Amino acid sequence: MLVICEDCAKKYSIDEQRIKAPKVKFKCRACNHIIIVEKPKKSKDTPSEDLSTSLLVAEQGTAEHKIKEKGEQRRAKRTSLPPPADPSPSVRAALRHSAAAAGKGMPFFVYLLAIMLVGLLSISTIFVHFYLKTIPDVLQHQLELRSQALTESLKGTIASPLSRKDYLTVNQEVKRISKLSGVAYVAVRNKQGVVLAGFFGNLNRFDNHFAQKNKEKGFQTDFLTKNTITPGTEEAGVKLRVGGLSVYDQVMALPAPGGELHVGLYVDELEKHFLKALFSPLTLALLLLFVLSAYILFVLLDKLITEPMRSLTNVANRISLGELDLAIMAAGPREIRELGAALERMRHSIKVAMERLSR
Template structure:
C-alpha cells in the first residue's frame, strides 16, 4: 500500500499488514519531516511519480524486537534494487582469473617449446655442417692434389645444391690462399668467389690429407636463416593453437560458471527481493550441494520463520 508524507506529499510503499497492526514513526528522505503512519494514511489512488526512498523507524505495542522496513513506492517485486555490471560479477572475475592463469601456463609452454626447438634445430644444423665438411674432405682430395679446378668447382656446385650451405672454400695447406670457392649472391645463386664470407654463419673446417700429409683444408659456412624461418613458423603454429585453446577454455568457463554460480545467485537474489516486498510465498528453486545450496536452505528457513512470525502477528490482531 502507499503512504504519503504530510509535509511534501512524497509517496512511499509499505506492507498493508504492518500498517493495520502498528503505528509507524517515519522520517521522509525528501524533506526530513517526521510523521506517524497508520491505516488512515492509505491512499485510494496513489501515484508513483517522484518517489524517493526514506528511512523509517517504527515502534508499537505488538512485541516486535525490530519493526518491519518500509519500501519505496517505486519498487516492484521483480526488481532486485541493485544493478551489477557484468565486469563486476563473480562470473566475469573468475573467468578473467582462469584466462590469466591459462595464458601464463601456455606462455610458459610456448617459451619452453621455442627454446627446446631452437636448440634442436641448431644441433641438427651443426651436425649437418660436420657431415658436409667430412664428405668434402674425402671427395676433394684427388682434385686438390692434382689442382684440378674444374673438378673442384663441380664438387662445390654439387654441395651448394643444399640451400643451407651459404659458402664453401678450399684453401691450401697454410690456409692463406683460396684454391677454389663458392658463395651465394643476393639472389641466393652460387657464384665463384675467392673472398671469405662474413656474417652470421655456422662454420666447419676439415683437413685434406693424402698419405698422412696435409695438402689443404675445406671450410663450410651454413646460414641459420632457414632454421629461423622454420622456428618462426613453428612458434606461430603454437601461438595459434594456444589462442584457440584459451578461447575454448574461456567459453567453457563462462557457460559452467553461469550454470553453477551466476544463475543460482540470481534466483536467490530475486527470491530475497520478493520476500523483502512481503511475498513470503515465493518459491526458492535452488537445489545444489554446494555453498550456494546451503545459502538457499538458510533463506528457506528464514522464509519459514518470517511466515510464522507474521501469522502470529495476525492472530494477535
Template sequence: MIVACPNCGKKYQVDPNKITGANPKFICQSCQHAVAVKNPNLDSSESLSSSASGAKKSSTTMKRLGLRGKMVLFFVVIPVFLIGAFGVSFVDQLMDLSTIITGKSGTMVAGMAEDIISEHARSVAANTKLYLDYNPGMVKADFMNSPELKRIAIQKVGNTGYSCLYSVPDNEGKSSLWIHPNAKLIGIDLPKAMKKSLGDEYHRWWDVYNGAYKGQESKGYYTWRDADNRLREKFMVCTPIKGTDYIIASTTYIDEFTEPMKSLEGWAQQQTQSIRTNVIIALLASFVLISGIVTFYGYRLTKKIRRVTEVADRISTGELDAELDIQSNDEIGDLSEAITRMKDSIRMSIQRLKKRK
C-alpha cells in the same frame, strides 16, 4: 476515549491519562485480540526519540547484507573471482611455457643445424682426401678442371649454401680458393677480397677461416649481405684435409634451418593468445550466466520470504484473516504451511474461548 477492537468490534472506554509508551496495546477480553492504541500524551521529545530509534533501525536494516546479497557474494563474486584469478594465472603460465618451449626449440634446431653443417664439412673433407690420395700427381691449379673432384668438393648445404676448398697460406702468405662454385674466385687472395666485402664483419669471418690453418676444425658465425641486400647470419665450418695443405669450408645461412621454427613460434603465440581470449570470454559468459541465475533465484526466494514475514507480522497483530498463498515444494513451502496451521490453531483457540464465555 473510545477504542474498538478491530477483530470483534467490542468497544472500550479508555482513560487517555493512563495510556503510556510509544506503542501501547491491550488484550480484548472478548476475543483475546491485541488492540493497538494511539497515545495522545506522547510528547515531542518521545516522538523524536522514537523517530530516531526507527531511523537507526532502518539504517541498520539498510546496512545489513540481505539474503540476496549474500547469495551474490558467496555464489557469484567469490567463485568467479577465484576462477578468474586461476584462469588468468593459467593463461600467463601457458604463454610463458610456450615462449620457453619455442625459444629452447629454436636453440636446439640451431644446434642441430650446426652439427649437420659440421658433419657435411667432415664428409666432404674425407671424400676429397680419398680422391687426392688416388690422384697424387694432381696440382691445385688443375682442381677446377676435374669434374669428379668438383662434384666431390662442391656440395649443396641447406637451400643456398655450399662447400668449397681453399689452401693454407703459401710462402708469400697468400691463401686462395681452388675449388668454388664461382670460377672467377679461383686463385685470388681470399682474405684480402673478403676484407673488402665484409668491412666490420671481416674479423668474425677471419676468426673462423684462419682457425683451421693449424690443422684443427674451426667453426662460427659471420654476417653476409644476400642477393636481396639483407644482412643475414651465416654459419661456416672449416675442416682441414688431413695430410694436405687444403681445407674444406661449408657455409650457409643458419635461418634456412631455423626459419620453420620461428614460424612455429609465431603460430604457437597466436594459438596461446587465442586460448587466452577464449578463456576470458568463457569467464565473462560464466559470470553473466551465474549472476543471472543467482539473481533470478535469489529474487524469487527473497520475495517468498518477505511474503511469509509480512503475513507473520500481520498474524502477530491479530489479523487472523491474512492469507499466505505460497506454492513452493521446498522449505519455504513447509514454513508457509506451518504458519497457516498456526494461524488456524490460533483462530480455533479464540473461538473455543468465546464459546466458554
C-alpha cells in the same frame, strides 16, 4: 440483548433473563473468537420508553460500527505486515552498510574471465620460456650436426683430388654441395689462405653491396678469417654475419697437402622451417580447440553459478519487501542449493514469527 463478535461482526441475540453469572463466555461459531458478555445492571432511574429505545438504537449502531472497524483492523493485521518499529543503531548501521554494498563489486563473470585470462597468460609465458630456452639450443645442435655431416662428406670427396691437384674436380664437388638447400657457401683454402674453390648457394640473397663485391672481385675471404681452427683441434663452428645474413660457419682441417674446408649454413632458413613445423595446421587447430573449450567452459560456469545466484538474489529481495509466501526453489551446484535451502528455512521462520506477532 444484542451481542456482536469483535472479529467477524456476527450478531447474536441473547436473552438477559438466562444470564445468571455477572460474566458469561462463549465461542463465536463463525471465527471461534471468545466473546465475553456481562450481565447488564438495572438502573434505578428508568427513563421513558421512547428515550431509552432511541438511545439503545444509537448505542447499538455506534457499537456495531466500532466492532466492524475492529474486525477489519484485525483481519488487516493478519494479511499484512505490522508497521516496522524504529530500528536500533546497530540495525540502522547494518542497513546502511547493505545499501552501500549493493551494486558494488565486480560481477562473477569478470572474475571468471580474469582467471581464464591468467591461465592463458601463464600458458603463453611457459610456451615463450620454452621457446627461448630450448629452441635456440635445438637449432644450434641441428646446425652443428648438418654442417659437420656436409664437411665430413665433402672432405672425403675432395681429399683425393686435392692430393693429385685435380682442382677441376674439387670445384665441381664444391659447387655441387653449395647448391644444396640451406647452404650459404662452400670454400676450400690452402695453407697460404688462397681460395682454391669457393661458391655461394644464392648470392642474390645477400645484400647488394656484398653481392656486387663478390661478382667483381671473386669469392671474398674476409669473413672466413673470423672462424679459424685453434691448435690441437680439427674443426670449429661459429655464427657469423655475412652480407647481412646470419650464417653458421663450420671449418674443418684438410689432410695433406693441408688447408681448410668451410661450409656455411643459413641460420634463418632453419628457423623458418622449425617455426613452420611448430605452427603447422595441426598446431593451430589444437590451439583453436583449446580456445573454444575455454569459451564453452566459461559459458557453462556462468550459467551454472551466475544465473542461480541472480535468481536467489531476486527472491531474497522480494521476501524483504513482504512476500513471505514466496517459496525458494534453488537450482545449480550443491553449494547454491544449500544456500537456497537455508534461505527457505529463514523465510519460514520469519513468516511464523510474523504470524505470532499479528495475533
